[in-house]
Amino acid sequence: MIILGMHFGHDGAVSIIKDGKVLSYISRERTSRVKHAIGITTNELDLALEEAKISVNNIDYCTVVSTQNMEILNGLIDDFSISFENHKDHKISSPLVTLLKEKNINISNLLSFQLKDLFQSEKLKNTVQYVNFSKACPEKEKVANNSLTSTGYLDSYVMLERWKNGVSLKEMAMLNVSSFLENEKIKNGFHYPVSISLRGKSIAGYFINHHIAHAASCYYSSGFQDSAIITHDGFGNGFSYHSGLVLYGKNNNLYPLSPNHLSIGTLYKSVAIMLNLGGFGEGKLMGLAPYGKPNFFNHDFVENWFGVGRRFNKSDQLRLWKEYCYNTAKKMGYDMGALGDQDKITDPINADIAASTQKLFEECYLYTVQMSHSLLIKSGINTNNLCITGGTALNCPSNSKIHNEGPFKNLFIEPSCSDDGLAVGCALYLYHHLLGNKLSTKNENTFVSPYFGRTIKEDEIVEALKTHDSKIIYKKSNDTTKLAAQDVFDNKVIAWYEGKSEVGPRALGHRSLVSNPTYKDNWKRVNKIKEREWWRPFAPSVLEEEADKWFAKMPFPSPYMLFTGQVINSEKIPAITHVDNSSRIQTVNKSSGQYYQMIREFYKLSKIPLVMNTSFNGPGEPIIETPEQALKFLLNTDLDLLYIDGYRVQKKI
16 A cells, blocks of 8 residues: 655655555755755655655555645645545545534635735734745745645644643643543544545545644654654644644554643744744754753743643743743843843853753653653553654753653654654554554564665766866775774764665764764864854764763663763763763664764774764755765865765865
């Protein structure tokens, strides 16, 4: 069975799965070269089909998901349309169809937000929303001119009556939801059947709810046979869109239990903007926090949207927190003139707000996990496993806190936990939950390897090398792992480009800049090469079998760089040790390909089983995808060497 999964929101992506396994996975930002790019075009679809070695005629089902209340733009893919009509091949009913008919609701009218409305409005042009979406929408002018038709987004779970009113996390924990496991309306109320026309073929399709797709991407990739699941990204705003769900997964089924109404994702983003770290500055805020102290942390803010709102008699947790930090800092005599000043970004006013926000984020998330566990126990559900997913699962210190202090024994986060993973999740949900296909008895993890980018043929590499022949020296070798290890040992900064690229936002050894972790100056040096702020830290890639000798207080293995640990021998590896002695760790084994062997060779030379790793990209760019992009980076920066699938490349002097 072949299923096409499509995510049309920001971080758009296309995936194709066959019998529950990923055949191809194409992220829009990697092809468009626009971070968090919105939508899907013919290009991404063609690449996904090519990578999977199939045609449109081979597709049995199509699944569609979008981001929050963003419409699906018809017209970016040739000969593609969606209609809210039954298809002869539909085999799964949806309680949502009956419910909407009973309420006399036309699903095509559920849309509450359109990009064209945003881009056409003069009043909104100075808003953060406009700026962010403008950057992420390469076809902005086409969309603004309304030359594209759109299809309404389905946020199906708002139709569940008991979820219309928000509840605090404490109130959520007191619920008994055991009856939900057999409630057809809830169990299967998160999809809507549609008919899709794609290049002349009529395909049975399904809209899948945003957070259900998140949950499916994580749970069906985890290898768990049962698990608690928490999805979370963004914010909560009434009942039209909630920031996440608490679910239970057992065998091939997902059981939605409660929305969590957690608003800390947008709070985190808002503070990043407050400190002038940019519209997508959450990662920078996470890196800044260790420079400060959580002097403004107040436990009264530890709750979800509705819990804090009731306590403070207001619902605007986000504004209250920023005002509280600002006013407290002013009373305590901080230098308020340095607030948001990038030349003084590590000054106490900025660093302490970052540290306080990080602590609030961690405590809120941990509390959510604890209350979710209580909800399960009260309902007679006992599991040792937890899956967390959604954009906020990229916060490594929070993940580690949940692992170290939370009530669950095992924790899994998939590498594409942000919205690009929705393309995989919606397809897996259809395959397992709706169509009833069982999980593997082998307890296999879908993401045993995260390298799902498109295949790069050697002809493409050779062509790119020849194009720049006058500016480079290159040679193919069967010993590139040893050569690269020697170069890193000799304190060269190299780019390592191998096979298919990794999914998600973290460089995991197939598109990485690599350097010697024993030289502290490499921190400043590599930040200069990448044109990043001097204070931003770097991660280690460490041999899995040696990791626990160098890092503590974190789960092993950690193949996707989603946890922090404490460095044991920081004096030996200063380049990857942050100011609070922490490090964001990727463990590496044979599944990482030649990257693993290169680190082993470096270990032989240095007695250090790890290298300093960061993403192979320039400022504000997605991770590099093609040989041509890799070579241009080499030629336009102070990078010493490029290793690209067996070729050692350097600039001519």
